[in-house]
Amino acid sequence: MIKTAMILAAGLGQRMRPLTNTIPKPLVSVAGKCMLERAFEHIKSAGISKIVVNSHYLAPLIEEFIKKNYPDTLVSHEEILLETGGGIKKALPLIGEGAFFSLNGDSIWTGANSLIAMEKLWDPIKMDALLLLIPRDKAYGYIGKGDFSISENGQLARPEKGQEAPYVYIGVQITHSAFFDGAPEGAFSLNVLWNKSLTQGRLYGCVHQGDWFHISTPEDLRAFEPMVGMSI
Numbered sequence: 752m753i754k755t756a757m758i759l760a761a762g763l764g765q766r767m768r769p770l771t772n773t774i775p776k777p778l779v780s781v782a783g784k785c786m787l788e789r790a791f792e793h794i795k796s797a798g799i800s801k802i803v804v805n806s807h808y809l810a811p812l813i814e815e816f817i818k819k820n821y822p823d824t825l826v827s828h829e830e831i832l833l834e835t836g837g838g839i840k841k842a843l844p845l846i847g848e849g850a851f852f853s854l855n856g857d858s859i860w861t862g863a864n865s866l867i868a869m870e871k872l873w874d875p876i877k878m879d880a881l882l883l884l885i886p887r888d889k890a891y892g893y894i895g896k897g898d899f900s901i902s903e904n905g906q907l908a909r910p911e912k913g914q915e916a917p918y919v920y921i922g923v924q925i926t927h928s929a930f931f932d933g934a935p936e937g938a939f940s941l942n943v944l945w946n947k948s949l950t951q952g953r954l955y956g957c958v959h960q961g962d963w964f965h966i967s968t969p970e971d972l973r974a975f976e977p978m979v980g981m982s983i
Contacts (some may be wrong), residue, residue, distance in 0.1 A: 752849045753850050753870055753925065754801055756794045760787055760856030761807035761829050761838055766967045774808040777856035778816060781966060786857045787813070793823055793854065795868035803827055803845045804856070804881045805838045835941040838933045841924040848928050850875060853920030859979055860885070862961015865923065869957045872905065873925050877955075880930060880946040883923035884905065885954045885963045890977050892965035905955045909946075918956065 752979030771779070777787035784792075787804075794802055802821065806813040807829040817824045827842035839846075841855055850873065852866060865883055873881050887897050895915030899907040910916040929942060948954040964975045 752798065753852060753873070754799055755803070755843055755846055755849075756799045756801070756854060757803040757805070757827075757839060757846055757900045758790045759805060759826050759922075760789065760803045760813055761810075761832060761836060762833070762857065763947070764857070767969060767972075768929075770969055770972075771808075772980035773809075775813055778812060778973070779857075781859060781964075782976050784815075786966075787816065787861060788820070790856050791808055791852050793830045793860075793864070793866060794852070796864055797852075797945070799852065799866075801825075801847075805829055805833075805841050805842055807832045807967045814874070816903065832938065834914060834938045836931075836938055836939040836943055837936060839941070840934050843928055843931060846928065850925055850927045853926065856932065857966070857968060858922035859964040860921055860923070860959060861963060861964075862959065864962070865957065865959045866961075867924070869925055872957050875927055877953065878925075879951075879953040880926040880945065881905075881957055882945075883922050883959050884918040885921050885959045887915075887917060887919055889961075890921070890963050890965060891960075892971045893919055893963075893977065895919070899956060901956045901958070905957070906952055906957045907949065907954045909949060918958070919963070921959060928968070956978050959967050 760777040764771035804823045805827040825845045898920045
C-alpha cells in the first residue's frame with residue numbers, strides 16, 4: 752500500500768489575482784473549504800499517513816496553515832520556484848524511496864476516491880507514472896485541447912500537432928522515486944519526464960469517475976463554486 756503523498760503548493764497563482772495578492776492560491780476558499788484542505792482530505796481518505804507539501808509563494812501562510820491543521824506534515828521550501836518536476840525532485844529526501852502520490856494543491860475534483868482506484872492499477876514493473884485523467888466534457892472551466900488519449904490497456908499518447916485529445920490531466924499521479932534518477936537539476940516540468948516515458952510506452956492513465964473544476968481565475972471561482980458545493 753502506498754503510504755506517502757506530496758502536495759504541490761508552491762505556485763504563484765498569477766491568474767487568480769487579485770485574490771492571490773495576499774494569499775497563495777491553495778488557500779483560496781471554494782465552497783467553504785480551501786483548495787489545500789481538499790487535497791489533504793483526498794489523501795487522508797485513502798489511508799496515506801506521510802505527507803509532504805512544498806512552499807514558495809507566500810510560504811509562511813502555507814506553513815502556518817499546515818502547522819495548525821496538519822502538524823505531522825513535512826514541508827519542502829523552495830527559495831527559487833522549481834516547477835512541478837523540480838519541486839518533487841527537491842523533496843525526494845523527505846518523500847523517501849518507492850512509490851508515492853503527487854497532487855496539485857489547487858486541483859478540485861469530486862466524486863469517486865480515485866486514489867484508491869489508481870493504487871489498484873499501479874504496476875511499477877511496466878509504469879513510470881500513472882496519471883489521473885478526466886474526459887474533457889467533465890472538465891469544468893477547461894478551455895484547452897486536451898492532454899492525452901488512452902488505449903484499452905491504459906497506455907497514454909499525446910495528440911498529433913494541431914489535433915485535440917479526449918482527456919485532460921487533473922493534477923494527480925502515482926510515480927516512484929527512481930523515476931527522477933538522472934532528472935534535470937533546478938526547475939523543470941514533469942512533462943520532461945513524461946515525454947521520455949511516452950516514447951517507451953511506460954506512461955499510463957486512470958480515468959476519474961466524477962467531476963473536475965479548473966478554477967484558475969476569480970471569474971472561474973464565481974462560476975463554478977456553486978457546482979463544487981453541490982457535487983460533494
